[in-house]
Amino acid sequence: MSGSTVIRSSPAVPRWARKSTLVLVIAALALAVFGTTTQIWLTVLLDPAQLGQAVTSREGLQVQGSKAATTVTALALVALAGGLAASIAGRMARWIITAIILLAAAGIVGAAAIVLGDPQAAAQGSVAAATGITGSNAQVGVTVFPALAVVIGSLLGLSALAIVPAGRYWRARTKYDAAAAGTAVSPAGPSDEIDSWDRLSRGDDPT
Numbered sequence: 001m002s003g004s005t006v007i008r009s010s011p012a013v014p015r016w017a018r019k020s021t022l023v024l025v026i027a028a029l030a031l032a033v034f035g036t037t038t039q040i041w042l043t044v045l046l047d048p049a050q051l052g053q054a055v056t057s058r059e060g061l062q063v064q065g066s067k068a069a070t071t072v073t074a075l076a077l078v079a080l081a082g083g084l085a086a087s088i089a090g091r092m093a094r095w096i097i098t099a100i101i102l103l104a105a106a107g108i109v110g111a112a113a114i115v116l117g118d119p120q121a122a123a124q125g126s127v128a129a130a131t132g133i134t135g136s137n138a139q140v141g142v143t144v145f146p147a148l149a150v151v152i153g154s155l156l157g158l159s160a161l162a163i164v165p166a167g168r169y170w171r172a173r174t175k176y177d178a179a180a181a182g183t184a185v186s187p188a189g190p191s192d193e194i195d196s197w198d199r200l201s202r203g204d205d206p207t
Helices: 019-036 070-086 091-117 119-131 145-161 163-167 175-180 193-204
Strands: 040-045 061-064 139-142
Touching (some): 019 070, 019 163, 040 119, 040 145, 070 091, 070 145, 091 145, 091 163, 119 139, 145 163
16 A cells, blocks of 8 residues: 555535636626726815816716725726736735735725715815815715725625635645645655646546
8 A cells, every 4th residue: 555645535615615706706896896986986066166167067076986096996906916816826825815905905995985084185186187276175975986996895805815715625736736735645655646636636626
């Protein structure tokens, strides 16, 4: 029995832990956050004399999310790239990617929450660009999209937390990952037996 290889049976992969499912969810949430920034977050009502020719709409000055919270757009793209990278990353890299997506999600929630907490301050840059007046008092209306960004950003963070536990079910891509996943090889066996385990495990992988 000195040359035998002990192979642990692959457990059934829960639906939430499937690589394709989790990566798709993270990508969809990141794109959804990005989509909110293309919508109107704030509506600023100013004196018509202040608006001049810069704003012709009777609805006032409309501020997109990309201008009200500039960091949200960039952080959404960071989270999207992280989710896609998780699909090809090794075990250790997935920890790093999880941290990056968590930080991006926290930044998204924080930036959107600041807009909700002080919409007038968030609109000052757009008001100054449109009217040339800084520090003006204005009535600022908030749409549903900042709150939506907070909700989606929170879901994005929760999805990122699932990467590490879900990664235990994903197919090992390297000899190191296969060994770390729990492949037990007899000391007397040849070194290429891990490759044999990899070939056998491919048939059991539901993804």
